[in-house]
Amino acid sequence: MKFKKLKSLILAGMISTSVLVPSxxxxxxxxxxxxVVYDRYVVDTASFFYPDKDNKYSKFNCIVWHFVSDTxxxxxxxxxxxxxxxxxxxxETTKDKSHWVVxxxxxxxxxxxxxxxxxxxxxxx
Numbered sequence: 001m002k003f004k005k006l007k008s009l010i011l012a013g014m015i016s017t018s019v020l021v022p023s024x025x026x027x028x029x030x031x032x033x034x035x036v037v038y039d040r041y042v043v044d045t046a047s048f049f050y051p052d053k054d055n056k057y058s059k060f061n062c063i064v065w066h067f068v069s070d071t072x073x074x075x076x077x078x079x080x081x082x083x084x085x086x087x088x089x090x091x092e093t094t095k096d097k098s099h100w101v102v103x104x105x106x107x108x109x110x111x112x113x114x115x116x117x118x119x120x121x122x123x124x125x
Contacts, residue, residue, distance in 0.1 A: 040067040041108055042074070045119045056121040058083045064112055079112055088113055 047063035050056040059082040065074040080091035082100065089100040090109045103109045 038067070038069050041065070041112060042067070043112055043115045044076075045116075045122075048116075048119065048122075050121075060116070060120060062112075062116055079109065081109075081113060081116070 042065040044063040044065065047061075049061040050059065051061070052059050059080075061078055061080045064077050064079050066077060067074045081103070082089050082091075088103040090103050090113075092099060092101050103113055
């Protein structure tokens with residue numbers, strides 16, 4: 001008799017649990033905002049130029065191609081780097097003046113620099 005009561009209590013608990021916690025839930029996911037940006041920079045490792053031939057590791061230039069779509073033909077830019085006082089600098093030109101600024105972390109210049117460092121001094125310019 002006790003076994004039948006226990007069995008019916010377990011069965012009643014299972015039924016009430018399945019009613020309270022449904023196993024199938026419906027949800028709709030609707031995108032409210034999406035922004036896809038194609039921004040690719042490609043370093044031409046054959047384009048390295050060293051203004052100071054005696055010290056190729058302190059100052060160099062390279063060509064970087066910038067693509068804004070997968071069908072874009074790209075735009076070339078010359079990146080000029082120098083290492084001075086334990087910091088890497090990039091040369092910037094704005095309107096009428098040009099100057100050297102410290103390469104900031106997580107910038108395009110820092111990404112380009114990280115790609116370039118293993119290739120410094122390897123080509124015969």
